[in-house]
Amino acid sequence: MKTQSKLTKITALLLAVLLVFSLASCSQPGAKSSSQSKTETKQTESGTSEKTAKETAKSDKNSNDTIVLYFSATGTTKGVAQKIASVTKAEIYEIVPEQKYTDADLDWNDENSRTTIEQNDSSVRPKIAGKKLSLDGYKTVYIGYPIWWGEEPRIMDTFVESYDFSGKTVIPFCTSGGSGIGSSGSNLEKNAGSGKWLEGERLSDSSDIEGWVDSLK
Numbered sequence: 001m002k003t004q005s006k007l008t009k010i011t012a013l014l015l016a017v018l019l020v021f022s023l024a025s026c027s028q029p030g031a032k033s034s035s036q037s038k039t040e041t042k043q044t045e046s047g048t049s050e051k052t053a054k055e056t057a058k059s060d061k062n063s064n065d066t067i068v069l070y071f072s073a074t075g076t077t078k079g080v081a082q083k084i085a086s087v088t089k090a091e092i093y094e095i096v097p098e099q100k101y102t103d104a105d106l107d108w109n110d111e112n113s114r115t116t117i118e119q120n121d122s123s124v125r126p127k128i129a130g131k132k133l134s135l136d137g138y139k140t141v142y143i144g145y146p147i148w149w150g151e152e153p154r155i156m157d158t159f160v161e162s163y164d165f166s167g168k169t170v171i172p173f174c175t176s177g178g179s180g181i182g183s184s185g186s187n188l189e190k191n192a193g194s195g196k197w198l199e200g201e202r203l204s205d206s207s208d209i210e211g212w213v214d215s216l217k
């Protein structure tokens with residue numbers, strides 16, 4: 001009798017230990033899988049000037065022949081670019097200015113701010129940070145930017161003038177406070193001098209990006 005109750009106690013103890021272990025190994029609702037957090041780390045890193053352009057472009061997502069290139073001073077275009085990259089399973093690459101735009105630089109009320117001066121002179125070509133990206137192998141290139149004074153930021157002209165888009169389809173997109181894409185897409189096409197450029201689109205956080213991407217096919 002004594003031995004039997006001892007055995008019951010040991011069995012209960014073993015079951016309790018097993019329960020604790022199995023609960024501890026279960027993932028918690030808010031926890032991220034290692035692959036999730038890996039992707040997030042890479043996304044945070046993407047576009048930083050410390051990484052080479054190639055590393056950045058190959059940073060995440062499934063490799064295919066589509067790439068989303070974007071410049072974003074305050075994050076709006078970046079958000080849209082990430083959605084396009086997610087929908088198209090494309091690589092993503094941030095165009096980072098060698099000299100970052102400060103809040104003062106972005107002040108459109110100041111006629112002497114850096115952006116006002118740059119946008120008033122269509123020959124200005126702000127420098128881009130990092131190594132030159134290779135566009136070899138990409139057939140479709142989305143290219144995004146904010147509208148500044150109704151046009152593309154001059155750094156976008158620096159970018160398109162540095163690449164050969166021959167044999168590629170180029171799709172401009174922009175974000176803005178309300179203005180349309182205007183002549184920015186055709187300005188870029190003219191300055192690039194190569195590639196098959198589609199008509200661009202103004203997009204926002206709430207745009208139907210999947211629908212827009214589908215409409216291009």
Ligand SMILES: Cc1cc2nc3c(=O)[nH]c(=O)nc-3n(C[C@H](O)[C@H](O)[C@H](O)COP(=O)(O)O)c2cc1C
Pocket residue numbers: 071072073074075076077078106107108115116145146147148149150151175176177178179180
């Ligand atoms: C210097 C400057 C000029 C701008 N000019 C315009 C403009 O002409 N029309 C417009 O609708 N929005 C204009 N905006 C607003 C931006 O286009 C808008 O906030 C954009 O989504 C910012 O994108 P980003 O966060 O990727 O930099 C301007 C913003 C700045 C900083």
